[in-house]
Amino acid sequence: MARGPLRCKIGPSILNSDLSQLYQESQRLLDNGADYLHLDVMDGHFVPNLTFGHPIVKCLRSKIKTAFFETHMMVSNPEHWIEPMADAGVNLYTFHIEPVKEIPKTCRLIREAGMKVGLALKPKTGIEEVRQFIDLADVILIMTVEPGFGGQKFMKDMMPKVQWLRHNYPLLDIEVDGGVGLNTINDCSEAGANMIVSGTAVINAADQRSVIASLRETVESSIHKCNV
């Protein structure tokens, strides 16, 4: 997998936004400086919550033509949704490795469908579980909460996973998701994360633009420190 140069990317999660206004909320995030949209897909089985699937993503894509869409697939059967999500206009298909038996095959099918590949790890999943598949992926997502709900407390004890990845893969896109905001971004950026998912901290902010800009500034300064 060809990589680099390392760039900071801020991808707000719309999970806790007013989903009756999905298009307007998404466009507002992009207008306020988001680099991509992180769309949380939950099946009520892999996680104890339900959100939305490819029909909604496709409707959103029909209104937002060019933004980069990531779907965070918190589903028991991610193989099943590859084609529909590609058809819906998804750019990055991030799936949890825990329920998947044939990870290389799933990565290949995602790529053949024209999407980038993200591999996600729940908090209790060790880095050794993903190690042999890193070269098949564009992004590794380290969950910093138990997946299923927005607004939970950031798990700082996930940072050693991020540090290990950054140490061994200097140009890998490493994403963190869960409880990330102005109070926790330092931990994430110092550990080496460059793709930042932030839900409630951005959605509930009075000034979304300034929160997104602050998150970016912190991550960019860490990337800069590593490069000098």
Ligand SMILES: O=C(CO)[C@H](O)[C@H](O)COP(=O)(O)O
């Ligand atoms: O995947 C998720 C939950 O499973 C969400 O992306 C995440 O929780 C974002 O929301 P917040 O920043 O409020 O934690």
Ligand SMILES: [Fe+2]
């Ligand atoms: Fe997510």
